[in-house]
Amino acid sequence: MMNETGVLKAEGVCKSYGQNTVLSGLDLTIQPGKIYGLIGRNGAGKTTLLGILTAQNTMDAGAVTYDGQPVWENQWALDHLCFSRELQATLVSGQNAQRVKQYLRAAEDFLPHWDGDYARRLLEEFQLDPKKKIFQLSKGQMSMVTILIALASRAPITILDEPVAGLDVVMRERFYRLLLEDYGQTGRTFIVSTHIIEEAASVFEDVIILDQGRILENCPTEELVAQFAYLTGREDEVDLACRGLQVLSTQQMGRRKTCAVRGEPAALSAAAGAGDVDLVPMNLQKVFVALCGHGDEL
């Protein structure tokens, strides 16, 4: 039997909102001590999945366990998880008039591993005014609060949903640096959901691709990227080179043809060497588009 120490696991998770099925029979295993990137198109079910993993959302069927124990209504398991959500400027009751310090106090109240000193340092580094109300913050500043809570939570499994949304490039770089520093010091698990794929790709040790309510991929980023490439050349040469490979999409321009293909790295190299075709490696963003583009590839 697999060692489940520190493992967060979802099995057969189903979730629908009315007639809209968001997750269907989803299985996912999060191993301890890794930085995971969770990517998926808008509406793929990323936030729903993260909510279910941390018992912030309900599920229609399935089970979520941490360390072999159910997460739902289990304070011990919940104490090991932190899902720092995107802040909302408006709530149903009107503007989100809660102050930053109220969020930090709530975090202090509930998160057992909360590092107050680190939170204060980050508050200074991000130049956030704790007295400011949430609706008075810019989108970037709201992201900073989300990041601050996630990092200072020191939770063994820390989840960030779109942490870099609204951040300028300097702040995004600073976030990745802080994330890696923290990871280097603590070795805890991070799950980061993002749409800014290429920029974050080098940070992700493993990548999880979610599409239409199911996990398409959950594997080391480098391993995944190495399986994808474009083969470009004369049509008949490309067709020949593509034999034995999974062709994800094609684009024809006159007699030249480009195919997005998937195969074992050795098979890709062999295909490129077989004829007069160019092998162009893909980056993670291109891989994602090839897998989830549904006709919008290349």
Added chain:
Amino acid sequence: MKRCMRFLLRLHLLPAAGVSLLFAAVSLLLGFWGDISFFRSYYTALPLVVVVLLFVFAASFTTSGVSLALSMGARRHDLAASMVGGFLLGTIVCVALTVLTAMVPALAGWTDRDTYGVMLLLSISPVSWPMLALVYLLAQGAGAFAGLLMLGHKVLGVILIALFWALASGLVFVAVMIPAAALETPLGVLPVALYLILGGLSVLFLLLTGRWVLRAVVR
């Protein structure tokens, strides 16, 4: 459980009781010590102000506090239980605050001032305290439920708020007038059924809110 209770006290009870205390202090000082009759009118409205504050802070707790607590890893049963405990504590604290405030003019020798008869009644006869407590508890239960309704059906939430205000104004008046009526009719001025209905409504609202907390989705 302790974390949820601390969170609820910070978000609900302390602001509601704190603002009530501030209101009581200002209206007492300016109305009696400062002898400004305008503020004595405010002073007599204290029970209604407390009802408003308890209602508003309870509604705000369900519209934003519950999500915040759950997003930080609170256990749902703990949160629901602490809401019941916190609302009961809020009721006791606010009844004590109202009654003690009602006693101040007599203790300070400000009995020559007029227009505080209603509050005086509250201070001299404990028969109105259970009714006042029920109204305060109902305010929190209804507030929490109204907040919950607002999340799904804003219009229904607004209708409940309007209905509650009409009811609460009448109930507070009845509560503070019990002693006056009792002086004339010593044998119970209010039917037991009224207490039961108010208590039942409070329990119903708390149960519905608690049930919702157990299935709430953080957004």
